[in-house]
Amino acid sequence: xxxxxxxxxxxxxxxxxxxxxxxxxxxxxxxxxxxxxxxxxxxxxxxxxxxxxxxxxxxxxxxxxxxxxxxxxxxxxxxxxxxxxxxxxxxxxxxxxxxxxxxxxxxxxxxxxxxxxxxxxxxxxxxxxxxxxxxxxxxxxxxxxxxxxxxxxxxxxxxxxxxxxxxxxxxxxxxxxxxxxxxxxxxxxxxxxxxxxxxxxxxxxxxxxxxxxxxxxxxxxxxxxxxxxxxxxxxxxxxxxxxxxxxxxxxxxxxxxxxxxxxxxxxxxxxxxxxxxxxxxxxxxxxxxxxxxxxxxxxxxxxxxxxxxxxxxxxxxxxxxxxxxxxxxxxxxxxxxxxxxxxxxxxxxxxxxxxxxxxxxxxxxxxx
Numbered sequence: 001x002x003x004x005x006x007x008x009x010x011x012x013x014x015x016x017x018x019x020x021x022x023x024x025x026x027x028x029x030x031x032x033x034x035x036x037x038x039x040x041x042x043x044x045x046x047x048x049x050x051x052x053x054x055x056x057x058x059x060x061x062x063x064x065x066x067x068x069x070x071x072x073x074x075x076x077x078x079x080x081x082x083x084x085x086x087x088x089x090x091x092x093x094x095x096x097x098x099x100x101x102x103x104x105x106x107x108x109x110x111x112x113x114x115x116x117x118x119x120x121x122x123x124x125x126x127x128x129x130x131x132x133x134x135x136x137x138x139x140x141x142x143x144x145x146x147x148x149x150x151x152x153x154x155x156x157x158x159x160x161x162x163x164x165x166x167x168x169x170x171x172x173x174x175x176x177x178x179x180x181x182x183x184x185x186x187x188x189x190x191x192x193x194x195x196x197x198x199x200x201x202x203x204x205x206x207x208x209x210x211x212x213x214x215x216x217x218x219x220x221x222x223x224x225x226x227x228x229x230x231x232x233x234x235x236x237x238x239x240x241x242x243x244x245x246x247x248x249x250x251x252x253x254x255x256x257x258x259x260x261x262x263x264x265x266x267x268x269x270x271x272x273x274x275x276x277x278x279x280x281x282x283x284x285x286x287x288x289x290x291x292x293x294x295x296x297x298x299x300x301x302x303x304x305x306x307x308x309x310x311x312x313x314x315x316x317x318x319x320x321x322x323x324x325x326x327x328x329x330x331x332x333x334x335x336x337x338x339x340x341x342x343x344x345x346x347x348x349x350x351x352x353x354x355x356x357x358x359x360x361x362x363x364x365x366x367x368x
Contacts, residue, residue: 001035001134002026004116008123018122023131026116028138031160033089033111034345035134037082038310039127040119046091047074048109048117054099073098073107084164084345088112126313126329126341134160141205143259144198145250146191147242148211148219150184153191154243157202158256158265162346163247166202167194188222199230206259210237210250235259248347271307271340272348275359288366289359291324298328302362303337309344309357328358 008021027033040046051068074097081090089111095102111117137160145163146155151171156163171187199207207230209216216236223231239249250256251266252273278285286304288297297303312325332339337360342349352359 001028001032001131001138003131003135005118011122018124019128020122022118022120023123024116024118025131027089027111027113029113030084030087032113032134032138033087034082034084034159034161034343035130036089036111037080038314038341039130040077040080040091041121041314042077042079044077044119044121045074045096046077046093046109046117046119047072047097048111048115049073050107050109052102052107054101071098073102073109075107075109084161124326125333126339130341142202143206143208143256144195144202144204145208145210145247145256146195146219147239147246147250148191148209149213149215149242151187152242153187154246155195155198156247157198157204158251160265161343162265162349163244163251166198168243169194188219191219192222192226196227196230205233207234208237208250208255208259209234210239210246210255211242212238212240244347265343265346267340268342268346268348271305271361272342272351275307275352275361278361284365286362286365287359288362290356291358294328294358294360297360297362297366298331298335300366301335302364302366303332303335303360304363305338305340305361306332307340307342307352307359307361309342309349309353311344311353312357313341325358 003023003025005022005024008019008023011018011020025036027036049070049072051070052073053068054071073095075091075093076096077091077093079092083090091109091111092106095105095107097103109117143158144155144166145158146153152169154168155166157166169187169190171183195207198204209220220231220234220236223234235255237250237253237255239246239253241249248269252269254266256266275287275289278287279289288294294303294306306328308325308329329339342352344350344353
């Protein structure tokens with residue numbers, strides 16, 4: 001994420017301290033679009049260049065079809081949708097700035113990587129923090145995780161919101177897939193072809209090969225002979241499974257962190273496992289979940305780390321529920337607690353959402 005311009009003034013809005021003003025950005029990746037999805041809210045003003053057919057006065061009963069023109073519009077946002085597979089952020093709203101003939105009508109910005117836009121709103125602390133983190137993270141190149149076992153391979157790319165699957169291959173399994181056999185060579189050849197393609201197409205920085213058994217080591221040896229340029233950028237990690245559960249194991253073991261200082265996803269996995277371990281203790285441990293229990297813990301100043309889903313933060317401003325989330329965030333900051341926002345695009349965030357979307361690890365056990 002490139003931050004181009006920041007013009008903010010401190011303000012109070014309904015008892016909440018915010019920074020009011022404009023920030024101009026250029027999203028550089030699908031990760032940045034995902035961050036903007038959780039920053040832009042209904043009621044915000046967003047400016048960007050777009051293409052639109054402009055109605056012109058004419059005497060004709062059926063005017064000629066006009067060509068789309070590139071113009072700058074300002075929309076009062078009503079809805080924001082993140083389409084990760086098409087690498088697009090759709091921002092729908094009512095035009096408040098633009099040609100007179102267009103003001104008051106609806107339009108949708110299709111924001112793609114490298115599209116400049118300006119956002120005017122009341123900025124909350126966690127939103128400004130998210131943009132700063134996105135700016136820092138954009139300096140890191142992607143990492144590809146290849147999970148592999150006999151006859152099957154699944155590869156994904158580590159993004160800031162989770163791991164996106166890149167390709168999946170399944171060959172026949174059993175004795176016919178033994179190491180020196182023709183079928184195994186064909187399998188390795190196809191995996192290598194797709195891995196190369198994914199590596200260069202995504203401008204990746206490193207590769208993690210993971211899985212059970214010795215197949216991953218055999219494939220690593222193939223890289224040394226067939227693609228030494230990739231082998232130099234590759235490490236091996238032991239996991240008990242492949243696919244989604246294999247990706248989670250890789251993150252849990254800290255392999256991604258060892259390759260770069262992108263700790264967030266691995267941290268989410270570890271934090272959620274710690275949460276579940278505390279919840280499962282007999283008579284309860286140093287953890288609570290759900291809105292009511294978190295509020296009680298906050299009253300005692302017991303929250304060490306607040307775990308909250310990103311879509312819970314999107315509820316801010318939506319009546320009492322939104323104001324309630326904001327009160328909890330401010331309370332945790334005031335008592336010296338840490339706040340970790342979980343992505344609901346990734347498995348730990350989905351599991352946290354099933355617990356009510358909010359939970360907390362505590363400094364001490366509560367008795368009440």
